[in-house]
Amino acid sequence: MQFLPNLAFHTFLAPMAGVTDKPFRQMVRSFGPHLIWTEMVAATSLVYHSQTTERMMDLSDEKGPIALQLVGNNPQHMAFAAQKAQKNGAALVDINMGCPVKKLISNISGAALMREPYLAFQIVQAVKAAVEIPVTVKMRLGWDENERNVVDFACHMAEAGANALTVHARTKAQGYSGKADWSFISAVKKAVNIPVFANGDIIDSDTAADCLRQTGADGVMIGRGAMGRPWILAEIDGVNPVFDIKEVILEHFDRLLSYYGPKGLFIARKHLAWYATGHSFVAQFRRLVYAEDKKENVVALIREFF
Numbered sequence: 001m002q003f004l005p006n007l008a009f010h011t012f013l014a015p016m017a018g019v020t021d022k023p024f025r026q027m028v029r030s031f032g033p034h035l036i037w038t039e040m041v042a043a044t045s046l047v048y049h050s051q052t053t054e055r056m057m058d059l060s061d062e063k064g065p066i067a068l069q070l071v072g073n074n075p076q077h078m079a080f081a082a083q084k085a086q087k088n089g090a091a092l093v094d095i096n097m098g099c100p101v102k103k104l105i106s107n108i109s110g111a112a113l114m115r116e117p118y119l120a121f122q123i124v125q126a127v128k129a130a131v132e133i134p135v136t137v138k139m140r141l142g143w144d145e146n147e148r149n150v151v152d153f154a155c156h157m158a159e160a161g162a163n164a165l166t167v168h169a170r171t172k173a174q175g176y177s178g179k180a181d182w183s184f185i186s187a188v189k190k191a192v193n194i195p196v197f198a199n200g201d202i203i204d205s206d207t208a209a210d211c212l213r214q215t216g217a218d219g220v221m222i223g224r225g226a227m228g229r230p231w232i233l234a235e236i237d238g239v240n241p242v243f244d245i246k247e248v249i250l251e252h253f254d255r256l257l258s259y260y261g262p263k264g265l266f267i268a269r270k271h272l273a274w275y276a277t278g279h280s281f282v283a284q285f286r287r288l289v290y291a292e293d294k295k296e297n298v299v300a301l302i303r304e305f306f
């Protein structure tokens with residue numbers, strides 16, 4: 001792929017707010033040199049110097065390529081934030097045109113931009129003009145089953161200058177439920193001449209291979225399948241990583257505490273619950289972890305259960 005010449009595999013970590021923070025990205029990175037998406041970062045908050053947002057833009061101590069995802073509706077603010085992303089070392093800037101969260105939709109951001117093609121075009125143009133790194137767009141199939149405009153919208157984004165597109169194969173109305181409809185990804189792939197990445201219900205090497213075969217996509221992006229499984233991208237790439245799950249969890253826990261301070265203990269709970277998914281002790285482990293507020297006791301629980 002023209003703008004990612006050093007990547008052997010095109011298996012990417014999806015942007016997930018509250019999940020793909022620096023500690024989680026570092027865990028995924030420890031299994032391989034993947035292209036990893038940040039959580040979405042609100043461009044306008046950055047313009048107003050929000051400390052939390054500034055921190056989300058910090059890509060230091062991360063050795064591999066990172067796609068920094070921006071969300072917003074103001075072309076100038078998006079361009080400003082993109083410049084900052086470039087300065088901070090992002091490999092590319094991605095624009096969120098798929099988030100279904102009400103607060104963003106009512107602000108004409110995220111998936112609402114698929115209904116505002118003129119504004120979406122202006123955003124991509126402004127960001128493209130502001131940076132040298134590639135600019136990509138992540139979108140859905142459209143608003144709902146009666147308005148699946150992804151093919152037209154994708155062509156429009158390519159025309160605006162986007163270097164690649166990711167299609168999450170669900171509508172805004174579907175949120176995260178219902179089966180992803182990959183047939184639309186094939187249609188987008190046929191309609192544009194820039195790389196197209198497939199997203200939605202890709203959870204392991206079989207689904208990744210099926211999706212690539214069915215769609216002809218240039219890469220796959222893994223979302224929920226990576227929760228509690230930071231090694232999954234490496235597995236999909238056929239690297240067969242060898243690891244001790246207990247050590248992985250302890251390292252992740254430690255990184256969360258170093259990054260967030262005492263708050264990290266609470267942020268860690270959902271990750272620990274995800275790691276336990278599929279184990280027979282999941283319910284008991286979750287109950288004990290959620291009741292615990294001492295670091296040493298959580299470490300003891302991890303050691304006992306895994």
Ligand SMILES: Cc1cc2nc3c(=O)[nH]c(=O)nc-3n(C[C@H](O)[C@H](O)[C@H](O)COP(=O)(O)O)c2cc1C
Pocket residue numbers: 014015016017018019039040069096097098099138168176199200201202221222223224225
């Ligand atoms: C907790 C959570 C947070 C998410 N945050 C973002 C986000 O910040 N930006 C974005 O473009 N998509 C976001 N998504 C959507 C994912 O990137 C992905 O498109 C979606 O989960 C479908 O992929 P999957 O079926 O592999 O999970 C989020 C999804 C989840 C579950």
